[in-house]
Amino acid sequence: MVSVNNNGHSSALIQVRGLNKTYRRGGEQIQVLQGLNLDVDKSDFVGFMGPSGSGKTTLLNLLGGLDVPTAGHISVAGDEITHMSSGRLTEWRARHVGLVFQMYNLIPVLTAYQNVELPLLLTGLSKAQRRQHVETALSIVGLADRLHHFPRQLSGGQEQRVAIARAIVSDPTFLLCDEPTGDLDRKSADEIMALIEELVAKHNKTVLMVTHDPLVAARAHTVLHLEKGVLVEASKSRQNVVAGGAA
Amino acid sequence: MKFSRLIFANLFRKKIRLALTLGSFAVALFLFAFLAVVKKAFTGGADLANASRLVTINRVSIINPLPLSYRDKIAAIPGVEFVTHNNWFGGVYQDERNFFPQFAIDTENQRKVFPEFVVPDDQWNTFLKDRQGAVVGARTAKRFGWKVGDRIPIKAPAYGGGAAWEFNIDGIYHGRRAGDDESQFWFQWDYFEERMPANFKGLAGWYTVKLKSPDDALRVAKAIDADFANSPYETKTDTESAFAASWVKQFGNIEFLIMTIGSVVFFTLLLVTGNTMAISVRERTGELGVLKAIGFKDGTVLLLVLAEALAIASVGGLLGLGLAFLAIPSLSAALNGLLPVLVLSRSAIAGGIGFSLLVGAASGILPGIGAMRLRVVTALRRV
Numbered sequence: 001m002v003s004v005n006n007n008g009h010s011s012a013l014i015q016v017r018g019l020n021k022t023y024r025r026g027g028e029q030i031q032v033l034q035g036l037n038l039d040v041d042k043s044d045f046v047g048f049m050g051p052s053g054s055g056k057t058t059l060l061n062l063l064g065g066l067d068v069p070t071a072g073h074i075s076v077a078g079d080e081i082t083h084m085s086s087g088r089l090t091e092w093r094a095r096h097v098g099l100v101f102q103m104y105n106l107i108p109v110l111t112a113y114q115n116v117e118l119p120l121l122l123t124g125l126s127k128a129q130r131r132q133h134v135e136t137a138l139s140i141v142g143l144a145d146r147l148h149h150f151p152r153q154l155s156g157g158q159e160q161r162v163a164i165a166r167a168i169v170s171d172p173t174f175l176l177c178d179e180p181t182g183d184l185d186r187k188s189a190d191e192i193m194a195l196i197e198e199l200v201a202k203h204n205k206t207v208l209m210v211t212h213d214p215l216v217a218a219r220a221h222t223v224l225h226l227e228k229g230v231l232v233e234a235s236k237s238r239q240n241v242v243a244g245g246a247a
Numbered sequence: 248m249k250f251s252r253l254i255f256a257n258l259f260r261k262k263i264r265l266a267l268t269l270g271s272f273a274v275a276l277f278l279f280a281f282l283a284v285v286k287k288a289f290t291g292g293a294d295l296a297n298a299s300r301l302v303t304i305n306r307v308s309i310i311n312p313l314p315l316s317y318r319d320k321i322a323a324i325p326g327v328e329f330v331t332h333n334n335w336f337g338g339v340y341q342d343e344r345n346f347f348p349q350f351a352i353d354t355e356n357q358r359k360v361f362p363e364f365v366v367p368d369d370q371w372n373t374f375l376k377d378r379q380g381a382v383v384g385a386r387t388a389k390r391f392g393w394k395v396g397d398r399i400p401i402k403a404p405a406y407g408g409g410a411a412w413e414f415n416i417d418g419i420y421h422g423r424r425a426g427d428d429e430s431q432f433w434f435q436w437d438y439f440e441e442r443m444p445a446n447f448k449g450l451a452g453w454y455t456v457k458l459k460s461p462d463d464a465l466r467v468a469k470a471i472d473a474d475f476a477n478s479p480y481e482t483k484t485d486t487e488s489a490f491a492a493s494w495v496k497q498f499g500n501i502e503f504l505i506m507t508i509g510s511v512v513f514f515t516l517l518l519v520t521g522n523t524m525a526i527s528v529r530e531r532t533g534e535l536g537v538l539k540a541i542g543f544k545d546g547t548v549l550l551l552v553l554a555e556a557l558a559i560a561s562v563g564g565l566l567g568l569g570l571a572f573l574a575i576p577s578l579s580a581a582l583n584g585l586l587p588v589l590v591l592s593r594s595a596i597a598g599g600i601g602f603s604l605l606v607g608a609a610s611g612i613l614p615g616i617g618a619m620r621l622r623v624v625t626a627l628r629r630v
Contacts, residue, residue: 064540066540066623066627086545087545090539090542090544090545091542091544094541094542095542099540101627105534107537109257109259109260110252110253110256114252114253118253118538118541119541121249121250121253122543166541
């Protein structure tokens with residue numbers, strides 16, 4: 001159990017301490033995140049909400065090692081990622097982070113199978129082992145019969161399923177989902193959320209998700225609100241997520 | 248290679264653009280191969296020249312003759328093994344476009360001085376006994392469908408008012424090495440001398456000197472020219488290689504011309520393919536961002552872009568070289584013997600492949616570095 005606004009040591013899977021991110025636009029400095037603290041345990045499902053420009057995607061990028069903070073620390077499963085070199089951070093990302101984007105971001109010239117296989121090309125797995133992993137991931141998302149379809153031959157919901165399969169195929173430590181249902185109709189969005197819930201419940205995945213949609217956010221175990229770079233509210237809080245900000 | 252499917256898929260993303268880029272490479276490499284064989288045709292004589300041979304011509308120009316009496320004086324210079332003399336005939340077979348070189352030769356020393364030209368002994372012996380006999384290179388024989396035993400009329404505009412001279416084809420010679428000139432037509436000096444106007448008799452076009460050792464070349468050349476200095480027929484003696492090179496220079500600086508055209512081709516191709524690769528990478532910024540986001544390292548992204556550029560360069564280059572390989576014999580035939588036989592040598596093919604890969608690497612490196620330096624967050628915003 002971690003206390004609110006914890007800025008000390010904890011045993012959480014993801015620990016964020018005093019996280020700051022500042023952008024320079026023209027001569028002006030824009031502080032996107034301000035002294036943010038966050039602890040997330042394994043198998044939790046956290047939703048981040050907030051108005052545009054509140055820093056949700058920036059927080060997700062920092063947690064995923066896609067961007068570096070101006071100040072503060074992020075530790076995942078004991079790895080302090082804020083001081084890693086670009087090369088090491090890329091390696092770390094390949095091992096620990098599964099990414100799901102709003103626009104799916106599949107490679108259009110590759111089939112579903114080939115898209116899902118991409119993260120495995122960076123591992124030492126044999127072709128047969130890769131095939132086994134890809135088929136498993138596509139079965140989990142219900143697309144075992146769409147292996148050789150190109151993205152243009154799939155519906156939006158199916159494309160997002162392929163993207164989720166790509167995110168989980170290397171069995172990462174946690175998933176980052178940036179508006180995973182933002183481009184989908186309600187029915188497809190429900191299906192995707194059911195799939196993400198299943199990943200958490202059945203496969204013990206840890207999921208951090210950004211969304212604008214309160215109905216989608218309500219599916220998370222915990223919903224955190226970001227406003228002006230500060231985590232200002234925690235709702236539906238369960239015992240293993242504690243959040244806060246310096247403000 | 249694990250990434251081959253990704254590279255292959257990216258190559259075929261825009262099929263028309265791929266076809267046009269491959270076409271650019273193919274055309275450029277075809278031109279490269281053609282320039283290489285033309286350069287070789289012009290300079291090949293110098294490359295094939297025998298280091299143990301000297302060529303002595305009139306100091307004024309090769310058009311001016313030298314006295315036949317020089318032969319014995321040259322032969323007497325220490326270091327000289329054999330001397331032979333030739334004269335240019337300049338005849339026309341059927342039509343002026345049917346050009347091939349014809350020489351009146353010194354039958355006694357021809358084969359001793361030019362051992363690279365092989366004539367079967369029985370044919371040579373027939374030739375020696377036949378005053379109107381001729382030995383022809385295999386290439387020319389093939390060109391006109393001549394065979395041993397044929398009787399050939401050749402008009403001689405330079406001698407005898409253009410009347411036709413009759414020759415019997417007694418032999419066909421072959422070169423020992425690829426590139427040896429198999430286009431020549433030899434006939435007996437005695438036949439030539441017999442039909443010459445009186446003012447042409449007793450004169451040779453040039454002498455070819457076979458040395459005992461190539462180390463003597465400079466000394467013997469100086470000795471020959473010194474012997475005939477201040478005479479009505481002063482000489483200029485060079486190694487066969489220098490003579491061949493100066494012959495080529497008469498046509499202008501061919502090497503410079505070819506290098507200039509080649510450089511223009513290189514830089515045009517580089518700009519075209521560089522632009523194509525840059526557009527191709529820029530179109531995929533978002534996808535490259537995704538690859539980097541899921542763990543592709545900067546170096547891997549650079550290699551993917553370079554691999555695409557090199558694949559296009561290799562395929563396009565091989566296509567062009569293949570076309571050149573098929574087309575050059577026809578082009579060579581169409582030149583009607585104006586140049587020695589055009590041969591696409593292994594070194595030209597290797598040079599062409601190297602040229603392709605160099606252009607491919609150069610065109611891919613800047614877009615590749617751009618892709619490598621992409622910030623993931625920035626790239627993902629462009630999806």
